[in-house]
Amino acid sequence: MPLYYPTLYVTCVLRGGGLAVNTIINSLTAIKALYAWQAYHGFEVESRFERSELLLTHEIHSLRDFLQIPLIPAQQLATNVRALKQEVRVVGSDSQYLRMSVIADYLKFLAERLHPRTGASSAAIYKMVKAIKENRPKKDTRSKGDRDENHLDDDVLAAITEALEPGSENNPVADYSVQVRNSLMFVILQATGMRRGELLNLRIEDFSFAKQTVKVVRRPDSRFDSRKYQPVAKTLGRTIPLKGDIMDAVSSYIQEHRAKVPKANKHGYLFVTHKAGAYQGQPLSNAGFGKFMSQLAASTKDFDGVHAHALRHHWNYEFSKLMDAQGVSEEKEQQLRSRLLGWSQTSKMPGVYNRRHIKEQAGAAAIEMQEKVLGKNRSKRGEGA
Structure with missing residues (x-):
C-alpha cells in the first residue's frame, strides 16, 4: 500500500494543481528525503503532530543538514556508523533549496490535518514552516553562466533550418515523413517561442485554419493521452496567430503524412511516432522529441549543444x-x-x-x-x- 499522507498530498495538491510531471517527481523525491530523515532518527512526523509536537529548532537544523546529502539505500540507514575516510558528497544548493521548500509545504499540509486544532495551533504551524524556509540555503545571485547566453547564433540557426529541410542531404534522419514532422516542429518552436511540452501537447483541433491561429491549452492528466509522462503546458493558455505558410505546412503534414501512420487517427495529438513498432501512431513522447534533438546535435559539430529551449x-x-x-x-x-x-x-x-x-x-x-x-x-x- 502506498503511504497515505504523501499520496493524499500528491493527489490533492500537486496533481490537483495541474503541475507538470517533472515538478511532481521532484516533489516526491523531496518527500522521500523527509521520510529517510525520520527513519534515520527513528520517529514518525505524523505521530508527533498528532501529539501536538511540532518540529523543534534543533530538529529543523538536523533536517537541513540531512537534506544536503544524496538519498542513500534504506538498508544503509540502519546504522549511524560511517567510515572516517568515506567521501562525503552533497547535493547542490538549488536541490537543497527545492527539497526544503517542498518539505515545508508538505509539513504544513500534514500539520493542518493532524495537529489538534487550538487557538495557538495555526500560529505554531506557521512558525515551524517559517523556520524551515529560513533555513534554506541562500540563493547565489551571482551569474553561473548567464542564462541569456543560452541562444542560437543566426548562422547556426540558418544551417539547422537548411539541414532539416525535407529531402536535404544533411538531414539527420532518413524517413521523409519524419523529416517533414521534425521540420514542422522546429519551425513552430522557432516562430512561436513555445516550450517543448506545449508543442507536444498540440492537438489538431487547436488549429483554426479559417482564423490562422493555434491555441496553447493546458491538459493535465488528459484521458486521451496515452503517454506515461504526459507533456503539459507550464504557462497560461493562449491563442497565437500563425502565418499562412506555417498553417499550410501543418495541413500538409496532417493530410499527407500523419494520416498514413497506423493508429494515428485514434487521438487528436498533432505530432506522432512514425517508426513501426508498439508505439507507432501514438503521440510523440518527450523521449522521442529528445531523440530528434540529439540526432540533430550529433549530426555536425556546429550543432553541438542545440536544444529546444535555446529557440525560446x-x-x-x-x-x-x-x-x-x-x-x-x-x-x-x-x-x-x-x-x-x-x-x-x-x-x-x-x-x-x-x-x-x-x-x-x-x-x-x-x-x-x-x-x-x-x-x-x-x-x-x-x-x-
Missing part, C-alpha cells in the same frame, strides 16, 4: 529587437511578451529572457559613452596645442 531564448531576443525597431514602450513590450508566451502580467520571466538584448544595449551604451569621453579628450588636447 532566440525568439525572445528577436522579439526585443522588433519592439525596439517599432518604438514600443518597455511596459507595452512586457505586456505583449507575457501575452504571447503565456506568462501573467506580473511575472518576472520577461526580464529573464530579455537579458541578452539588455546586455547588448548596455554594451552599445558603454561604447557610445567611451566615444564621447575620447572625443572630449581629443578636443582638449587640440585646444592645448
Whole structure:
C-alpha cells in the first residue's frame, strides 16, 4: 500500500494543481528525503503532530543538514556508523533549496490535518514552516553562466533550418515523413517561442485554419493521452496567430503524412511516432522529441549543444529587437511578451529572457559613452596645442 499522507498530498495538491510531471517527481523525491530523515532518527512526523509536537529548532537544523546529502539505500540507514575516510558528497544548493521548500509545504499540509486544532495551533504551524524556509540555503545571485547566453547564433540557426529541410542531404534522419514532422516542429518552436511540452501537447483541433491561429491549452492528466509522462503546458493558455505558410505546412503534414501512420487517427495529438513498432501512431513522447534533438546535435559539430529551449531564448531576443525597431514602450513590450508566451502580467520571466538584448544595449551604451569621453579628450588636447 502506498503511504497515505504523501499520496493524499500528491493527489490533492500537486496533481490537483495541474503541475507538470517533472515538478511532481521532484516533489516526491523531496518527500522521500523527509521520510529517510525520520527513519534515520527513528520517529514518525505524523505521530508527533498528532501529539501536538511540532518540529523543534534543533530538529529543523538536523533536517537541513540531512537534506544536503544524496538519498542513500534504506538498508544503509540502519546504522549511524560511517567510515572516517568515506567521501562525503552533497547535493547542490538549488536541490537543497527545492527539497526544503517542498518539505515545508508538505509539513504544513500534514500539520493542518493532524495537529489538534487550538487557538495557538495555526500560529505554531506557521512558525515551524517559517523556520524551515529560513533555513534554506541562500540563493547565489551571482551569474553561473548567464542564462541569456543560452541562444542560437543566426548562422547556426540558418544551417539547422537548411539541414532539416525535407529531402536535404544533411538531414539527420532518413524517413521523409519524419523529416517533414521534425521540420514542422522546429519551425513552430522557432516562430512561436513555445516550450517543448506545449508543442507536444498540440492537438489538431487547436488549429483554426479559417482564423490562422493555434491555441496553447493546458491538459493535465488528459484521458486521451496515452503517454506515461504526459507533456503539459507550464504557462497560461493562449491563442497565437500563425502565418499562412506555417498553417499550410501543418495541413500538409496532417493530410499527407500523419494520416498514413497506423493508429494515428485514434487521438487528436498533432505530432506522432512514425517508426513501426508498439508505439507507432501514438503521440510523440518527450523521449522521442529528445531523440530528434540529439540526432540533430550529433549530426555536425556546429550543432553541438542545440536544444529546444535555446529557440525560446532566440525568439525572445528577436522579439526585443522588433519592439525596439517599432518604438514600443518597455511596459507595452512586457505586456505583449507575457501575452504571447503565456506568462501573467506580473511575472518576472520577461526580464529573464530579455537579458541578452539588455546586455547588448548596455554594451552599445558603454561604447557610445567611451566615444564621447575620447572625443572630449581629443578636443582638449587640440585646444592645448
